[in-house]
Amino acid sequence: MTPAPLPLAGTRDVRRWLRGVAGSHRRLFVGMLALFLLAATCGLAGPRILGLIVDTVAGETGLSVDALALAFLGILACHAVLSKMAHMRAAAFGEHVLATAREEFVGHALVMPVGTIEAAGTGDLLSRATTDVDRIEYAARYAAPQILTSTVTVTLTAGAVLVTSPLLAPGMLVAVPVIVLSTRWYLPRALPVIERILSGWGAVQAGTTESVHGARTIETLGQAGRRVELNRRAVGSARDAEHAHRGLLTRWLSCLELSYLLPVVVILPLGAWAYNAGHVSLGTITTVVLYLLAMGGPLNELMLWLEELQIGNTALRRILGVRRVPAGHDTAPERPTAHDLRLDGVRFSYLPGREVLHGITLAVPQGERLAVVGPSGSGKSTLARLLAGLSQPDSGTLRIGGVDIAHLPPEQLRRELILLTQEHHVFATTLRENLALAERPRTDGQLVDALRVVGAREWFESLPHGLDTRLGPGEHPVTPGHAQQIALARVVLADPPVVVLDEAMSALDDGAMRDLQRSTSTALSAALSGRTIISITHRLDAARVADRILVLEGGRITELGSHDELIAAGGSYAWLAHAAGTTGGTAPTTTRAVPAGPTKPESGRQRGRD
Numbered sequence: 001m002t003p004a005p006l007p008l009a010g011t012r013d014v015r016r017w018l019r020g021v022a023g024s025h026r027r028l029f030v031g032m033l034a035l036f037l038l039a040a041t042c043g044l045a046g047p048r049i050l051g052l053i054v055d056t057v058a059g060e061t062g063l064s065v066d067a068l069a070l071a072f073l074g075i076l077a078c079h080a081v082l083s084k085m086a087h088m089r090a091a092a093f094g095e096h097v098l099a100t101a102r103e104e105f106v107g108h109a110l111v112m113p114v115g116t117i118e119a120a121g122t123g124d125l126l127s128r129a130t131t132d133v134d135r136i137e138y139a140a141r142y143a144a145p146q147i148l149t150s151t152v153t154v155t156l157t158a159g160a161v162l163v164t165s166p167l168l169a170p171g172m173l174v175a176v177p178v179i180v181l182s183t184r185w186y187l188p189r190a191l192p193v194i195e196r197i198l199s200g201w202g203a204v205q206a207g208t209t210e211s212v213h214g215a216r217t218i219e220t221l222g223q224a225g226r227r228v229e230l231n232r233r234a235v236g237s238a239r240d241a242e243h244a245h246r247g248l249l250t251r252w253l254s255c256l257e258l259s260y261l262l263p264v265v266v267i268l269p270l271g272a273w274a275y276n277a278g279h280v281s282l283g284t285i286t287t288v289v290l291y292l293l294a295m296g297g298p299l300n301e302l303m304l305w306l307e308e309l310q311i312g313n314t315a316l317r318r319i320l321g322v323r324r325v326p327a328g329h330d331t332a333p334e335r336p337t338a339h340d341l342r343l344d345g346v347r348f349s350y351l352p353g354r355e356v357l358h359g360i361t362l363a364v365p366q367g368e369r370l371a372v373v374g375p376s377g378s379g380k381s382t383l384a385r386l387l388a389g390l391s392q393p394d395s396g397t398l399r400i401g402g403v404d405i406a407h408l409p410p411e412q413l414r415r416e417l418i419l420l421t422q423e424h425h426v427f428a429t430t431l432r433e434n435l436a437l438a439e440r441p442r443t444d445g446q447l448v449d450a451l452r453v454v455g456a457r458e459w460f461e462s463l464p465h466g467l468d469t470r471l472g473p474g475e476h477p478v479t480p481g482h483a484q485q486i487a488l489a490r491v492v493l494a495d496p497p498v499v500v501l502d503e504a505m506s507a508l509d510d511g512a513m514r515d516l517q518r519s520t521s522t523a524l525s526a527a528l529s530g531r532t533i534i535s536i537t538h539r540l541d542a543a544r545v546a547d548r549i550l551v552l553e554g555g556r557i558t559e560l561g562s563h564d565e566l567i568a569a570g571g572s573y574a575w576l577a578h579a580a581g582t583t584g585g586t587a588p589t590t591t592r593a594v595p596a597g598p599t600k601p602e603s604g605r606q607r608g609r610d
């Protein structure tokens with residue numbers, strides 16, 4: 001599938017969200033602003049005192065130089081303490097911003113439809129949860145406080161220049177057009193480049209994650225070179241965006257440097273003229289020039305941190321963007337009253353113009369065991385994904401108990417139907433936690449009972465700490481067979497009315513594991529008796545014990561009926577069953593698989609299509 005990136009939030013959404021966070025931590029926020037204001041005011045007194053010292057030395061005031069020097073030191077100490085307190089408050093506020101962003105992100109990511117995450121690639125979500133959160137953390141902890149300090153300092157310093165000498169102050173204005181014009185040139189160019197950088201590194205992360213997860217497949221198919229090439233291209237595109245950004249930044253910063261010097265260049269001759277004309281003292285000129293020089297630092301900081309803030313802002317837009325993904329359902333309070341399944345004209349394609357399912361119509365009564373067989377690529381797993389609500393059909397409907405599953409909230413759908421695939425993940429935690437993933441709280445007795453039902457009693461008894469045994473890498477090892485049993489035990493504990501098994505038993509499919517597979521299947525069948533079971537399988541001996549068998553070929557139902565009916569119909573199922581030796585009245589021992597590719601001699605009969 002072509003990746004469909006997750007959406008970005010708008011700048012307005014970000015502002016509204018930040019206002020909301022500031023509002024909910026008002027005391028902290030106002031306290032932080034007040035401290036920054038005090039610290040900056042305190043910092044302004046320094047140049048003023050130095051100006052007075054110059055005037056005192058020149059004999060223009062009757063003040064004591066020692067007292068002024070002492071006052072200067074006191075002011076420096078006050079400034080340092082207030083700045084420290086302001087930054088500590090800012091860091092605490094930044095933590096709140098970060099915590100709120102994280103909570104929101106996780107909350108929305110958890111209810112996001114799996115199909116949307118898959119379409120975007122898990123790397124997109126992952127990079128938003130990691131790299132982007134890091135960038136926001138940096139912006140909240142360092143950029144925002146620095147910007148606040150610099151803004152307050154620059155504003156108050158400009159005010160102080162005005163108060164010190166209204167005659168010289170207009171000289172400051174020569175910097176304004178350079179700053180405004182260069183920033184107006186820079187920002188509209190930089191924002192899309194920053195977006196490209198963030199999504200570029202997101203793509204790199206996505207590719208790397210995918211390569212790690214699919215390492216074996218990549219190796220088996222000899223695709224390592226292609227994956228490396230794809231990753232190299234992704235890194236190259238992110239790096240190009242970084243270069244483009246550096247180029248823009250360098251030009252903008254050069255203009256800014258010039259703008260800080262211009263006022264001094266203008267004010268020095270202006271000051272000389274005003275001094276000669278007797279309008280200002282030497283101390284006033286010194287104070288004004290010191291203020292101007294002192295303003296250059298915070299202005300530079302302000303611009304540089306504004307840049308970081310832009311990056312943080314884009315990262316926040318990516319994180320808040322997950323709110324724009326609609327939850328995988330509407331909030332219609334419909335609840336299925338029965339558990340029969342009905343599919344009407346279901347069509348689905350992963351790629352435009354390449355339909356995989358071509359109008360599937362099927363009714364599965366409550367409590368039926370339906371086996372789905374068919375050649376590789378015929379659409380069996382796709383059908384299972386649609387039933388589990390992981391993907392939505394292009395057209396047609398899937399209903400459970402008369403309710404369209406697109407209208408069921410995911411947690412409600414999970415209560416109705418569970419899809420078990422051949423991927424059985426064991427979490428790196430205790431066996432108890434692994435089993436307790438099933439929604440309802442269960443007693444230890446019930447957990448052990450579920451293990452017994454799926455034939456894992458003996459394995460459980462061999463564990464060193466029973467249910468408290470920690471599983472996974474570096475802990476107690478779990479074979480694929482036992483991982484499968486844990487997954488099946490979760491299903492038993494969840495006890496849904498409908499279970500879809502997509503090759504779920506294949507981990508136990510070879511040699512020594514076959515006996516285990518048989519006993520597990522038998523035990524599971526007993527445990528799930530009365531439930532609707534749709535079992536996608538390539539094993540004809542497993543299919544023949546089902547109430548009905550559905551043969552899917554090229555995305556269409558070509559046969560549907562009981563084993564005996566399909567054998568009598570003489571279609572492709574009968575042909576395969578003959579070839580595999582599973583036509584007889586007793587359970588066969590062979591496990592011949594349905595071969596890949598269409599092999600059907602002619603179409604058999606179809607019962608219960610609607």
Ligand SMILES: Nc1ncnc2c1ncn2[C@@H]1O[C@H](COP(=O)(O)OP(=O)(O)OP(=O)(O)O)[C@@H](O)[C@H]1O
Nearest residue numbers: 001350351356374375376377378379380381382383
């Ligand atoms: N994520 C995807 N993107 C694009 N095409 C896909 C995707 N997943 C499956 N397909 C294609 O859809 C078709 C049906 O695939 P599906 O996995 O449903 O078949 P299947 O009958 O379950 O095959 P198998 O028995 O080998 O698992 C195939 O042509 C496959 O290549």
